[in-house]
Each structure stands twice: as C-alpha cells, then as structure tokens.
Amino acid sequence: MRLKTNIPVTEIAKIIQAKAIGHTDLMVNGINEIHKVETGNLTFVDVEKYFSKSLNSAASVIILNKEVPCPEGKCLLLHPEPFEAYNFLTKKYRPVKAWTETISGTAKIHPSTIIEPNVVIGHDVTIGENCLIHPNVTIYNNVSIGNNVIIHSGSVIGGDAFYYKTKPEGFEKWHSCGEVIIEDDVEIGACCTIDKGVSGKTRIGKGTKIDNQVHLGHGVEIGERCVIAAQVGIAGKTIVEDGVTIYGQAGLSKSLRIGKSATILAQSGISKSLEGGKTYFGYPAGEIRTVYRELAALRQLPDVLKKLKNILK
Amino acid sequence: MRLKTNIPVTEIAKIIQAKAIGHTDLMVNGINEIHKVETGNLTFVDVEKYFSKSLNSAASVIILNKEVPCPEGKCLLLHPEPFEAYNFLTKKYRPVKAWTETISGTAKIHPSTIIEPNVVIGHDVTIGENCLIHPNVTIYNNVSIGNNVIIHSGSVIGGDAFYYKTKPEGFEKWHSCGEVIIEDDVEIGACCTIDKGVSGKTRIGKGTKIDNQVHLGHGVEIGERCVIAAQVGIAGKTIVEDGVTIYGQAGLSKSLRIGKSATILAQSGISKSLEGGKTYFGYPAGEIRTVYRELAALRQLPDVLKKLKNILK
C-alpha cells in the first residue's frame, strides 16, 4: 500500500518504539510485504534465513528483530516483534473501516453506472462509466473499477486475503491493506470472490471475462482478454498473462506464472508455472499430448499386466 | 426467445437495414441462436462453413453476410455484420432492464409464497404456490418458478449466459435473452448459480434436489427427480435426463447428454455423453469397473516396473 503522504522514518520508529539504525532521515512512502516492496517502502522480517532477502530488497526501511549491519541507503528498525509492529502500522494507516451506509459516501460512482438493489459498496471505491452492478454484490473498501464493467449478483470484490501468521497460540490475521483493480470491459459472473492484495494489488486486465463461482486469491494478476470458466480457483499471487483460457473447475496453486495464450483444460490441477501458447490438462497437469499418451497407456495397462503375468509364469 | 407478437420480416429488414431475399411475406415469431431454432424463428450465420447448417435448419429467417440461393419457404436478410444485427434485435425485443425496486412490480408471486428479507426479484418473474425464497437470493428477469420450490440464501437464478463472440478487438457479449424454468418441488441450495439460456431455456425438472454451490450454465436442462450434490458444475446446453445422481464437485462439459438414471461419482470429469443406468467415475471419467481396474493396475505398476527392469537386465 502507498501512504497518502510520506512519513519520516523517525516518526514511525517512535510510533512502534523501535531503535532506528542507518539512514534515519528517510521518508517512508508505502508499507508492503516483501513480495511487493519498492524503493521508499517499509517492510519487515523476523526469520533469520530471510534476512538477506529483505536487506537486499528494494525496501528502504526494514523492521527486524536482530541488529545487523545496515545496508547502504537503508534504515533498519529494531523491534522484538517485527510482524506485530508491521501489522500495527498497516492498520494505523489503512484501518479496518466498517460500513454503516449501504453505499459509502466516499465511493465515487460515475452517474452513467447502474447499481441495482441491495448492492453494498465500501469506502474509497471508484466505479467508472457505463458499468452494471447486479443485486446483492458486495464491494469492500479500496476497489477501483474501470468503464463498461459488469458484475453479477452475489459476487464479493475485495475481501480480505486468506493470510495468517502461524504462532504457537494460533493463527494471527495479517491485516489486508491492499486493493483490487478491475480494468475496462471486464465481466465477472455470479458468486465470484476476488480477494484484495495483502498489501499490493489484485488486478483483472482489460476485456477479461470471468464466469460464475470463480475464486481469485490475494494479489492474483489476470492479464487482458483472458477467459476463466466457472468454479476455477486461483491461489494468491499467481500471475496469468494476456489471452489465457482456463476451463471450468481448474485449480492453480499460489505464486505461479501462466504464460501468454496458454490454455488450461477443465479440472486441471496446476502446481507449476506454465509456458505460454500450449494446452495443459490433468491432475497433476502436463502438456496435453504427454498426458493423453499416459492416459492411453493406462487404458492398456490392465491387459498388459495380465499378459505379463502369464508370460512370467 | 418468443416474440410477444409476430413481426413481419419486412419490418425487421427495415430496422436492421438488410436486403430481404425469398419469402418476404413471412412473419417472425421468435429469435434464437442456431441450436434452438423453430419454424418461424429468425437466426443468423456469419461463417461460411455453417451456412448450410443454418439454411437447412428450422429457422424461417436467416441473417447472413453473403448472397446465396434462398431455400424454399425461407427469407434471407443480407447484412454485413449478421451477429451485430442479431444481437441488436434481441436487445430491442427483450432489452436489458435494470431493477430499481427490490421486488419488481411486474413479478407475479402467489400470496402463499414466503419471500424472506433482502431477496431481489427482477422483471417478468412468476413464482407459484407455497414456495420459500430465503434471504439474499437474486432472481433476474424472465424466470418462472413452479409450486413448492425452496431456494436457499445467496443463490442467483437467471444470470447471463457466459457467451461471447470472439472478435479481433476482444470479446463481444452475446445478449442473453433466454429464460429459466424451475418446475414444482425443486429445492436449490445456497450460493448456487443457474444461468438463463442465451436465447432458449434453462430448465430444472420436477422434484429435482440441488445442493449448495452448484453451477448450471446457460441452457442446461435437468430432468425430473435428479440429485445434484454440492459444488457440481454443468456447462452450457448439457442435458441431464430424469433420475440422474451427480455427486459432489463433479464437472460436466458443455452440450452433453447424460442418460436416465446414470450415477456420476464425486469429482468426476465428464467430457462425453453418457449412457443411462450406469455408474461413472474418474478424470477423465469412465464406467466405474473400467476405471477401478485401471486404478488397481496403476497401484501395482511401480513394483511391476521394478521387476521388469531386473528381468530386462
């Protein structure tokens, strides 16, 4: 997430009662998890094996729980509980804001857009021209929708990331301070769930069409002119490039990249990144010819085993 | 879709500025995609390889983009963009009508039926006796519900078909002008999505029971006394005959026919039509004995391969 105004790192150090090391004159322009950091951002790390990844990342300010040499041009904030401090800051600068109105007064909706009955729209939402939002849709805080977008009934846009910190006493909710961006000419079916990014953006590219009951996890990025059929699920942070077609009930694991114009057939289970331009099928999925060849062999297997046993006798 | 009143083909030719060839004194009684045409209907074709299918169909009036000899008893409408002209006509005669009221004044609901809070009901909906519509259900325009029907919360009945025309500049939405028919004694679970037909009907037969989170695509026809368990997805135009049982998370491709009293086990992936009276399983699915035999062989395969390698040495 980007901060509304830049904040001196010393002010943040004071808020979380951390000791600042290094460039203490830095200004913080945003707060992000390690996967999404840019120059000027604050992030955190609390597991030693990830220290070097964080210290070498684009982040300018890092909350961490052990004193280490401060890299050039950065500022370190020493704190015994970096995750708690980070989570506290995201909540401070983008708080959980419950709705009281059905359509928040802070939502900016173009007058040409039609909002049908019982739609609920949260804070800091923008909706462009000529959209059609069908009944019983829920749009959470911090969602941005372009022009000519259709969203069907029952869909939930911008729900929290399914993201927890595992602690001895249970799971601690990682505050979702990200956004959802839906570009022009997108259509989203009924009863879909499109989560916001943990701190970054979930994005659906221009002209992409999504059928009913599709789930997109936090930070998923769908390119332009993709087609996603009913009941597909895509886990957090996976990137689907332009022109990809995904058939019904397929599932994609987290943090993958699906290449341009790939086709994923129905019910496929995708656990690895895929090259573009090819067709995939199966559980676990492979390129279609390979999988068909295996399935054809499997068809013959019972008879082959029978013959083999006779021969071995 | 059936037109409210028959319209002279010359009037339609004028509206879309098409040249009429053949029986120009015909009356048009309905507008339908090629899969659903009946005598008196208007349809379109814009790809030459489908010309003969269209010209030999039951349709009486065909919009097309090339002058060809007009078949006996038909009328051809020449237009440079047949799809656009067809889509324009479906929108003209069954326009997108947004809701403003929560329950449309045009809905006919029997007084014995219970509508719980926050239900939204569109235009031209009829609901019979003794139904129970639970909270937060959305019923789009042109849905017809019989007697003793129960619909659970969050379900969306009559959403648009997931159906687009692929064009160089992107996907163009095919206007959904069809209907949904739900017969007597049907129960539909929570968060189900039942799309309307593109131009025809989606139908759920008498006494059929549907669990939660089931998706039925456009034009799907479910017979009487079927049982469909949770999270099943059935793609557009597939026909499921009477007495079929489908277990959880199974997926059925489009345009199939599932024979009477067939049983489809959980998570099966059905890509071909199935004979009735049998049990199917697997991904891709087969008759259960065949698939179990293959799975049993697969169980043995690692050890068999090991032995084989030793022998071949």
Place this chain on the structure above:
Amino acid sequence: MRLKTNIPVTEIAKIIQAKAIGHTDLMVNGINEIHKVETGNLTFVDVEKYFSKSLNSAASVIILNKEVPCPEGKCLLLHPEPFEAYNFLTKKYRPVKAWTETISGTAKIHPSTIIEPNVVIGHDVTIGENCLIHPNVTIYNNVSIGNNVIIHSGSVIGGDAFYYKTKPEGFEKWHSCGEVIIEDDVEIGACCTIDKGVSGKTRIGKGTKIDNQVHLGHGVEIGERCVIAAQVGIAGKTIVEDGVTIYGQAGLSKSLRIGKSATILAQSGISKSLEGGKTYFGYPAGEIRTVYRELAALRQLPDVLKKLKNILK
C-alpha cells in the same frame, strides 16, 4: 435437537396417534436421527435391517412400524409411517420460522460486534463479542457464534441439510432441526455455505480459518486451528480433527474421520478416513509417497509399453 422442556412419551404417542409399548412413563428430552441419539432421545426406524441398531442405540424412545419385543428401559411407539411421524415431531418442536425482520428480534448480539449492511439474521441466533459480520451474510435460525469471529460477505450459515427420504413418488425433505456452532477466533471467507445438522450440530472449532467458497455439509465437525483453503467441500457428518490443513478444491466424502494434523493437498478426493499426521494427495487420494511413486511409474509407462511390444515381437 434438545427439547426446551421434557415431554412425557404418552403425550407424544397421543400427538402422532401411536401405540406405546414398554416404559410408557418415560420423559423425552430430545429428538434425533439415529447417528446422534443420546439417552432420553426419541428416534425412528422404518427399515427392518436397521431395527436392531435402533433398538440397541442410546435412544430411549423409538418410533417403528412393526411390533417387536421392547428392550429394557425403552419405549416403542408403533406407527405405520415412522419417518413421517418423526419429521412431524421435529417440525412441531422446532418449526420452520420464516423471517420478516432483517435481523430477528430474538437474535442476541453482543454490542461490541459489528454487523455491516444487508446482513440477515434469523431466530435464536447468538453472536459473541467483537465479531465482524460483513455485508450480505445470511445466518439462519439456531446458529451460535463465539467471540472474535469474522464472517465475510455472501456466506450462508445454517442452511438446511441436503437430506431427503427417497420414496416411490419422489424425495421427501427431512426437516433440518439441528444447529451450527462456531467457536471463538474463527474466520470464514466469502460465499461459504455451512449447513446445520439434520438434528445435531455442525461445529467449527476455535481458531480455525476457512477461505472463500468452502462448503461444509450437515453435521460436519471441524476441530481447532484447522486451515481450509478455497473451494473445499466436505460432505455431511465428516469429522476433521484439530490442526488439519486442507488445500484448495479438495473434496471429502461423508461420514469420514480425518486424523489430527493431517494435510490434504489441493484437489484431492478423499473417500476413506485418514490417519493423522500424514500428507495425502490424489484422486482417489493416498499417502503422498505412494501416489507420487505411482505417478512417476505412469510417466514411464508409455515408453515401457513400447519397449515391451518390441520385445514380445
């Protein structure tokens, strides 16, 4: 279900016009299906092969359709249609109560809890401290929610069991008179469906986190600190012990037991109970090493078959 006050078995016999045999001075304290009976409960049986199971169960009062010797300490109620009599009684003592208010006046909601717009809450619901119920959630009658629980938009808690009696003339709905219990610190994603028990309880244990579009059938029991990813479906009466992790789109059949700290990978199809502490994968699922070994063998199969055919020539 537990009755609000105990009722003499003679009174029940009179209501359903049954002949009482045995201990006619018993008091009935609850009405339950056979899987859930406790001492003092009334149940029914109408298929002779289950007579002995019912007569030897904890139930104190059994409605049945054939005169048999009455077991010690029990009371039998003779009735020609035991299911109808049983269903009649459950409806009498826990009737279908439609909503008229958006939030029922009988709901007990702690003042610290936030209910966002368009939430619908039924009768006899309790919600503890510091919960957050997002827009467009539906909570049916007889749901009990602890403290610090978050429920995301579009979810439906306490819908009816998908449970019917098959009769020659069709399916007869088994009246759902059970409950849902959600313990402290649970988070439930968007568009989830959590059905109530037929007569018993569906339970989600303390600290468990559930992602979007998850389905839990009637009477499912989820332990503490489980993690259930998006689009998982769990069929009726299955028990998931503490600390279990279930990845996206996995499906679990009914009446299973999943042992403590088991891990079930994405899209797995579970048709048998599983030992705790292990990782499972596949369709049908097995322990991960076994399944991977089979898949590795399948990868080699096409080439092995080719070689074999050459040798056999």
